[in-house]
Amino acid sequence: MTPPSIDAHVRLDPHPTHPSAVMATLTGTQAHIPHVGLEAANWDAVAENTLVLARIDHDEPHWAAKAVRELIAEGITVEIAPWLREAIDVDWALATDSKPWSTLAQLREIFAEAQTIFDDIRHGRLLIHAHALDSGTTVAVGTYLDSGKSVHLHGEDRRRQVEHIFDSPAQALVAFERLHGDTMRPGPAPMTDTERAAAEARTSLSAPPTEPEPPGPGPETVPAYAADPGDHDALLDEFLDAHGEWSKWRTWSDEITHAIHESQTLRIERIHDAPAHETAWTIAAYETPVSDRTWHLTATSTTPAPVLQELLHHLADGDGLDTAVGGAVDEKSVTAATKPLLEAGWTHTVDGRWIRWTNPSKDAGVLFDAFAAQKPNSALTTWTIWAGPSVDHPTWALHTSPHAPASMLAGLATELAHGTGTRRPLHPGTTQRCTRTPVATTPPVRSSLPVQTRKR
Structure with a gap:
């Protein structure tokens, strides 16, 4: 039986910047009908009556052909551009991954499962708690919010797969920490090049400029959480010059600087060339010079200068132990730490173990993990301060252990809510490349610091 005619026309073309993505342009008085169908098949709308299919398995021609049928x-x-029709016929995307034991259908099944995992993460159905490196391969632990099942993931991009399934987040996190505690980091891993390319294809159809663009506008005043990182090394040098009670320790490597308070109970580790979105600062406090660490904080290399200045200002006061050590974090300390956010009108929500404070524009926030707060000796992050697209993919982030001082957190919260800074737009075409190299977060001990230079 011939289907009734629908006044809609779909033209499929290659994406202008992504090598395998497919673009669909819809016309006709009933263009909304194919629009709904394509969105249901994981095509993303990028403009009115324009959708893009960008996958991490690079098999867009195959899935475009399925949509055509x-x-x-x-x-x-449906009209198909000649290049795309050739790609549909060739199946080029999977040729480089063929193995003697695998058929094209088997490979597609593997890659489709990886694509489903990726889509579940980006659509918020699968919440990633932490990631790590296992012999150079990225692994992660997360929970499906609809079923409550937790999983261990292994691999990246179209080779990512579910390795283990658990009945609860606690079981999954304990097992993950036991297996990967040395390289475990909170939240999802930085986006891979493949993930980033797919994300860019879904948000823009603009081709890269063929000629140099004119200089962009000058710096603009923005909220502190949206400001530029500035020169972190210069900020540290200024801090040490102004506070003689801090000593700068020279190591055998020029890649790391250590600074220690004269009490030997506050320490800073600065990694100078940390990749974007990776840890560049570790600050730790100790009850005595020889005791275990009582709290610590890490900051990424993209942390805005005003936020970092507020953090250093707190350290200058030498007040590192205003949260009781040894017990669980109580409601009083949480209230004190977040009071500036509530007074500034930030939204306060509770979602199971997670307590969130989010600014009105939803591009900055504070996340408190009540589960981690009850386990002071765990490697899990208790406080996450972030800004960017989402807490799972932040532009920058600070992570703290359970007993981070409430006064320090309140100062940072005040800076987020009321502080300002400057931001200079990136020159068109400028990008920052993220790597997966793990960085050390353990503060130095005196025996490993052979040379001392005193700042006065």
């Missing part, structure tokens, strides 16, 4: 069956006219 379904559209034609519905009575919708």
Whole structure:
């Protein structure tokens, strides 16, 4: 039976910047009909009546062909660009991954499962708690919010797969920490090049400029959480010059600087060339010079200068132990730490173990993990201060252990809510490349610091 004619026309073309992505342009008085069908098949709308299919398995031509068959069956006219028709016929995307033991259908099944995991993460159905490196391969632990099942993931991009399934987040996190505690980091891993390329294809159809662009506008005043990182090394040098009670320790490597308070109970580790979105600062406090660490904080290399200055200002006061050590974090300390956010009108929500404070524009926030707060000796992050697209993919982030001082957190919260800074737009075409190299977060001990230079 011939399907009824629908006044809709779909033209499929290659994406202007992504090598394998497919773009669909819809016209006709009933263009909304194929629009709904394509969105249901994981095509993303990037403009009015324009959708893009960008996958991490690079098999867009195959899935575009599947969409074509379904559209034609519905009575919708489809036009396919010559290049795309050739790609559909060749199946080039999977040729480089063929193995003697695998057929094309088997590979597609593996890659489709990896794509489903990726889509579940980016759509918020799968919450990633932490990631780590296992012999150079990225692994992660997360929870499906609809079923409550938790999983261990292994691999990246189209080779990512579910390795283990658990009945609860606690079981999954304990097992993950036991297996990967040495390289474990909170939240999802930085986006891979493949993930970033797919994300860019879903948000823009603009081709890269062929000629140099004119200089952009000058710096603008923005909220502190959106400011530029500035020169972190210069900020540390200024801090040490102004506070003689801090000593700068020279190590055998020029890549790391250590600074220690004269009490020997506050320490800073600064990694100078840390990749974007990786840890560049570790600050730790100790009850005595020879005791175990009582609290610590890490900051990424993209942390805005005003936020970092506020953090250093707190350290200058030498007040590192205003949260009781040894017990669980109580409601009083949480209230004190977040009071500036509530007074500034930030939204306060509770979602199971997670307590969130989010600014009105939803591009900055504070996340408190009540589960981690009850386990002071765990490697899990208790406080996450972030800004960017989301807490799972922040532009920058600070992570703290359970007993981080409430006064320090309140100072940072005040800076987030009321502080300002400057931001200079990146020159068109400028990008920052993220790597997966793990960085040390253990503060130095005196025996490993052979040379001392005193700042006065």
